[in-house]
Amino acid sequence: MSYDEWFRDDRLPHIYCAGCGNGTVINCTLSAVDQMGWTKDETVFVSGIGCSSRAPGYIVADSLHTTHGRAIAFATGIKMANPDLRVIVFTGDGDLAAIGGNHFIHACRRNIDLTVVCMNNMIYGMTGGQGSPTTPQGALSTTTPYGSAEAAFDLCGLAAAAGANYVARYTSYHVKELIRAVRTGLETPGFSFIEALVQCPTNFGRRNKFRQVMDQIEFFKSHALLVQKADRMREEGKKIPDDMIVIGELARRNRPPLGVRK
Amino acid sequence: MQGNTACAEGALAAGCRFFGGYPITPSTEIAEHMALKLPKTGGVFIQMEDEIAGIAAVIGASWTGARAMTATSGPGFSLMMENLGFAVMTETPCVVVNIQRGGPSTGQPTMAAQGDMLQCRFGSHGDYSVIALSPASVQEMYDLTAEAFNLADRFRIPVFVMADEIIGHMREKLVVPDTVTRDDRIPLQKGNLPFRAGDSLVPGFPAFGKGYGVHVTGLTHDERGYPCATSPSVHEDLVTRLVNKVESARNTIASCDVINPDAQVVFISYGAPSRAVEQVLHDIRRDDVGHLRLKVVWPFAESLLSRFANAETFIVPELNMGQIAREIERHTDRTVIPVPKLGGELHNPSDLARLLEELA
Amino acid sequence: MRTEIRFSGFGGQGIILAAVIVGRAAVMYDNKYAVQTQVYGPEARGGASMSAVIIDDEPVLFPKVTSPDIYVIMSQEGFEKYGVSVSGGAIMLVDSSLVHSRPSCRCIEIPATKEARESLGRDIVANIIMLGALVAATGVVSREAIEKAILDSVPRGTEELNLKAMKKGFELAEKVMHG
Numbered sequence: 001m002s003y004d005e006w007f008r009d010d011r012l013p014h015i016y017c018a019g020c021g022n023g024t025v026i027n028c029t030l031s032a033v034d035q036m037g038w039t040k041d042e043t044v045f046v047s048g049i050g051c052s053s054r055a056p057g058y059i060v061a062d063s064l065h066t067t068h069g070r071a072i073a074f075a076t077g078i079k080m081a082n083p084d085l086r087v088i089v090f091t092g093d094g095d096l097a098a099i100g101g102n103h104f105i106h107a108c109r110r111n112i113d114l115t116v117v118c119m120n121n122m123i124y125g126m127t128g129g130q131g132s133p134t135t136p137q138g139a140l141s142t143t144t145p146y147g148s149a150e151a152a153f154d155l156c157g158l159a160a161a162a163g164a165n166y167v168a169r170y171t172s173y174h175v176k177e178l179i180r181a182v183r184t185g186l187e188t189p190g191f192s193f194i195e196a197l198v199q200c201p202t203n204f205g206r207r208n209k210f211r212q213v214m215d216q217i218e219f220f221k222s223h224a225l226l227v228q229k230a231d232r233m234r235e236e237g238k239k240i241p242d243d244m245i246v247i248g249e250l251a252r253r254n255r256p257p258l259g260v261r262k
Numbered sequence: 263m264q265g266n267t268a269c270a271e272g273a274l275a276a277g278c279r280f281f282g283g284y285p286i287t288p289s290t291e292i293a294e295h296m297a298l299k300l301p302k303t304g305g306v307f308i309q310m311e312d313e314i315a316g317i318a319a320v321i322g323a324s325w326t327g328a329r330a331m332t333a334t335s336g337p338g339f340s341l342m343m344e345n346l347g348f349a350v351m352t353e354t355p356c357v358v359v360n361i362q363r364g365g366p367s368t369g370q371p372t373m374a375a376q377g378d379m380l381q382c383r384f385g386s387h388g389d390y391s392v393i394a395l396s397p398a399s400v401q402e403m404y405d406l407t408a409e410a411f412n413l414a415d416r417f418r419i420p421v422f423v424m425a426d427e428i429i430g431h432m433r434e435k436l437v438v439p440d441t442v443t444r445d446d447r448i449p450l451q452k453g454n455l456p457f458r459a460g461d462s463l464v465p466g467f468p469a470f471g472k473g474y475g476v477h478v479t480g481l482t483h484d485e486r487g488y489p490c491a492t493s494p495s496v497h498e499d500l501v502t503r504l505v506n507k508v509e510s511a512r513n514t515i516a517s518c519d520v521i522n523p524d525a526q527v528v529f530i531s532y533g534a535p536s537r538a539v540e541q542v543l544h545d546i547r548r549d550d551v552g553h554l555r556l557k558v559v560w561p562f563a564e565s566l567l568s569r570f571a572n573a574e575t576f577i578v579p580e581l582n583m584g585q586i587a588r589e590i591e592r593h594t595d596r597t598v599i600p601v602p603k604l605g606g607e608l609h610n611p612s613d614l615a616r617l618l619e620e621l622a
Numbered sequence: 623m624r625t626e627i628r629f630s631g632f633g634g635q636g637i638i639l640a641a642v643i644v645g646r647a648a649v650m651y652d653n654k655y656a657v658q659t660q661v662y663g664p665e666a667r668g669g670a671s672m673s674a675v676i677i678d679d680e681p682v683l684f685p686k687v688t689s690p691d692i693y694v695i696m697s698q699e700g701f702e703k704y705g706v707s708v709s710g711g712a713i714m715l716v717d718s719s720l721v722h723s724r725p726s727c728r729c730i731e732i733p734a735t736k737e738a739r740e741s742l743g744r745d746i747v748a749n750i751i752m753l754g755a756l757v758a759a760t761g762v763v764s765r766e767a768i769e770k771a772i773l774d775s776v777p778r779g780t781e782e783l784n785l786k787a788m789k790k791g792f793e794l795a796e797k798v799m800h801g
């Protein structure tokens with residue numbers, strides 16, 4: 001089976017805009033699932049509400065498309081009630097960190113055996129481009145017309161601090177790395193969190209000087225900073241510019257997981 | 263045994279395998295008892311971070327095929343509303359126990375009320391229909407909770423056990439039946455569309471992990487389960503079916519006690535106030551006074567009113583400002599006298615008896 | 623016949639347990655019906671606490687106590703809050719070591735806390751002394767039933783102490799009644 005056999009062929013065309021980064025993340029996730037050799041009968045996809053959360057609807061496995069922000073809570077119920085199922089959550093930055101922030105940190109604390117893939121487009125895509133908890137300071141959105149005055153969340157820092165067993169960040173440019181990260185997440189017992197920065201040409205790019213789809217992908221490429229290099233810079237007392245994106249594996253540990261058959 | 267403990271025991275007897283919830287007075291004893299018992303019966307108890315997560319986890323667990331429940335009271339019930347609508351739309355069987363306390367808001371955490379009777383029926387957005395049971399004794403906390411799982415499975419909806427602080431906290435004798443009848447959800451036949459229903463209007467259940475590859479969404483969906491949120495006819499057909507699967511069965515779902523069907527004056531009650539009415543009828547020994555005690559409040563079966571052919575007046579004592587009295591008024595041309603009571607205490611039988619004298 | 627009993631005292635005396643034990647005795651061992659209720663809330667954590675039990679040969683319909691036939695009062699505050707409104711025909715057992723007021727109805731004085739401390743060495747069993755006295759004075763449940771219900775309800779290892787307390791209660795009540 002290759003990853004494209006995981007798609008429902010009776011559900012096309014999909015709703016995503018041309019050039020949207022979500023598709024890349026779905027492909028990477030399904031490639032990782034496929035590499036694991038998991039079957040569609042044992043794998044369940046869960047999501048909240050948002051463009052990103054539409055992903056499970058395109059996949060030929062059992063899937064639960066839930067309410068805004070609550071995907072992880074629903075997934076916790078599935079995993080606890082049947083630990084034999086492999087449960088993957090797709091979420092967006094608003095879904096995960098705004099309305100669902102509390103469920104996110106508690107799931108990390110419980111270290112429940114889920115793999116959560118967040119498509120972070122730094123904006124509310126589905127509702128037309130409002131600011132989210134990861135909208136960079138100064139960035140424009142329909143609710144931050146003068147530039148966001150608030151600091152953005154470091155989603156990976158949050159997951160690591162709250163106790164997740166595996167935490168990694170890449171972007172839609174880093175396809176190979178992203179597949180590997182999701183795969184490691186799937187392999188790791190306990191809570192795995194993979195943040196994928198994605199371009200949203202329609203609602204983020206257009207307002208924030210990424211006129212072409214490729215402009216934002218180029219930005220991801222040129223502003224990605226490997227975590228090892230970032231650490232070295234910090235040791236040397238060098239300042240990491242605010243617009244750099246630290247990528248790589250940001251936490252890997254072995255706290256006892258919940259929801260794993262003993 | 264205490265009412266709340268009996269509720270948990272009834273759930274366990276019905277084969278409940280999952281409890282997700284968040285502590286709140288006066289329902290907490292149910293969660294505590296489940297935390298004690300579920301792990302020993304191969305089930306799962308999890309205390310979630312709030313009631314939104316509690317009902318979410320219950321819905322998730324139910325999709326694995328497990329019988330699942332939560333228990334709460336006013337403030338937590340309010341938080342659950344969005345996900346309860348999700349359960350309705352996705353046709354997820356689950357049992358939600360509400361040990362009602364005085365509201366609005368934090369209100370009277372340790373006092374009884376029946377103020378959430380309309381909320382359980384209409385609290386989430388959109389049109390829908392649900393089943394709500396109302397126990398009036400510790401025995402019924404057990405029996406009706408167990409039955410709630412059967413109804414939830416049969417109709418694939420959330421079923422509410424709408425008890426109150428008095429029934430939840432009082433202790434009286436419980437006779438544990440040798441067996442509890444189980445009427446489990448019917449699995450979807452392979453090859454059938456997951457959201458296409460036959461005559462029962464209830465489709466078979468495609469549990470996760472069984473190879474159905476079902477997509478479940480709270481968006482308006484077609485019979486395949488696929489989002490289809492802009493077609494007026496798909497939406498109309500779906501919502502009509504969700505309402506009709508319950509409403510068209512309301513006379514078979516109905517369960518009640520009928521005392522003195524020839525009476526001219528008839529009390530209608532559910533839950534704790536029924537105990538005051540029963541006391542009045544016991545004390546006055548008049549066969550021109552009747553009693554309709556509802557064990558199922560929603561869907562409201564108006565045909566029950568015509569069981570009292572000679573009734574001129576219905577008296578409806580409730581621990582709220584007349585929530586079900588209003589529903590009764592909708593269905594009858596007889597006089598309806600609501601007897602609202604707020605504050606947390608039960609109607610006094612002597613006050614109800616005096617009301618009867620004033621009527622005469 | 624319906625008998626309503628109200629217990630009151632302060633948090634920690636085992637006021638609720640006392641009502642539960644009487645209800646249990648009636649239902650499990652005397653083949654009667656009973657309903658036990660209590661006041662929840664801050665009262666349960668210090669302050670005046672109240673619990674009640676209704677015993678009947680027929681099923682108990684109305685579950686709340688309206689005019690108690692029997693009071694068991696174990697604190698002055700409990701008397702003031704729940705005991706002053708007695709009706710003339712009621713019986714009140716008071717822990718005379720802690721309650722100094724006396725009701726207008728028939729009153730049976732049991733120095734339960736004093737006896738618990740002095741002859742049994744443990745204040746904590748004062749409620750069981752009161753239960754023994756209640757049963758000896760009123761016969762609401764049988765002596766065998768209360769004994770079994772007490773044994774069901776007390777922590778393991780304290781059975782003997784509690785049975786002693788119960789018998790002390792029988793004695794104290796008999797002394798008052800016949801002495």
Ligand SMILES: Cc1ncc(C[n+]2csc(CCOP(=O)(O)OP(=O)(O)O)c2C)c(N)n1
Pocket residue numbers: 049050051052053068091092093094095096119121123124125126127132
């Ligand atoms: C309770 C609730 N509030 C608000 C909404 C409206 N809403 C739908 S999606 C969304 C934000 C989506 O943003 P994000 O999670 O970042 O996902 P994206 O669409 O960007 O992938 C909002 C606010 C909702 N569905 N439910």
Ligand code: SF4
Pocket residue numbers: 015016017019020021022051052121125126199200201202203204
């Ligand atoms: S709005 Fe943005 S996130 Fe949503 S589909 Fe379009 S490009 Fe993708």
